[in-house]
Amino acid sequence: MTDVPHDDEPRVVLSARGLGKDFSGFTAVNNVNLDVHHARIHALIGPNGAGKTTVFNLLTKFLQPTRGQITLLGTDITKMKPDAVARMGLVRSFQISAVFPHLTVLENVRVALQRPAELHVQFWRSLGALDVLNGRAEVLIDELGLTPWRDVRAADLSYGRKRVLEIATTLALDPQVLLLDEPMAGMGHEDVHTVAEIIREVARHRAVLMVEHNLSVVADICHHVTVLQRGEILAEGDYATVAADPRVRTAYMGTEA
Template identity: 80%
Template sequence: MAASAMPGESNPRVVLSARGLRRDFGAFTAVKNVDLDVHHARVHALIGPNGAGKTTVFNLLTKFLQPTHGTITLLGTDITRTPPDKVARMGLVRSFQISAVFPHLTVLDNVRVALQRPNNLAVQFWRPMSALDRLNDRADELIAAVGLTRERNALAADLSYGRKRVLEIATTLALDPKVLLLDEPMAGMGQEDVGVVSDIIRTVALDRAVLMVEHNLSVVANICHHVTVLQRGEILAEGDYAEVSQDPRVRTAYMGTEEA
């Protein structure tokens, strides 16, 4: 699917950029010469076979790993050597393959906890939970945005796997990210949840950039404006899904067993 510009933004700005990104682990090079531009109001997919280096790229961009060579820029600022907590405060927020919610808190309380930092309450741990009541309106907005209103007072532990992942998206949105990185958001989901989360990601990308690692090629085809294909740590191809899915090198390396 070809990228289409948002109204009034024919050339969406680059908000996250990498140039010459490389990561060595001893004699093994996991990522080599990766150039990447992620645009505002776009969903950008990073795909490739197992071992292609996708998660390593994610870890480099979010500073969980330091690059051996190369530069990373967020919103015009060089973050190549910036620690991950500061990068998150600058607006680069990621999810993980494993759901990261507090199972014994309710949906509402999970979102309220996530809202503490942007509301300068993160270090006020001695306050009772009732002190977070002023966050309820914003929490309810986020809960409604991801379709969890009916589960507002349910324990996270009682949610289905797919609904836990939806809750995780709500907690990441609570941090008001400028760039949202999603690591295999559809992994382990049933088809019904895949459709729900796809719609949420489309909506999220209306006013922020989304970069996602995803193996579900139907999802990539339906919601992603741009696709970067990795193989053995290097970029094999990039473009919209129609372009990369017809590239013989991509079909051989990755899509040979998939429906292209």
């Protein structure tokens, strides 16, 4: 396991206090407090049904909380809509790849760059107008190791490379906080290592909050871990701390042994 550095605590960029969500009398999330820090990787883990995806949906405003407050970069975003939150710098990837399969790697990244360049609203401009985005797109593609696949259609990429491309398209929005939903799901060992290193590099300049089932990856790259069970926080701290907690072992394996 690679040691994760613990230097001076950076600033909090995304925060939740007393976060709760009820569905027709069923409490899916209850009293969750969360602080996500700049230039840190924060993992949200827990057994199936623990409420991880619901918390993600609440933070990104795909769901409105029943209780609690969410703050992004010092601004209360509790009642904001998802598009407004995204424009503030909170960007999410999904477990299912969301790239355009019939576009090349370069074309996918150029499409993603249209919003920060405000070309997405200039529908009267020719396709050639997107050429102004090539420089930034090339930089992103190179940073994520996708240059050899620059002109390859997304449909023809390996599963792991599609996930890397998805990260590239989210980075095109220049997020302050990047939320990754099971980025390693379905990957082989080699792809897992590649994507883990990319996430580590991405987090040098922004906060990353990730839901992830691969605990080896969590142990290797994450600075802080929050464990959920039945919609509530069971334990939190660095990986060594939560892994040593008998309540966490019970939650995952059904026995303290």
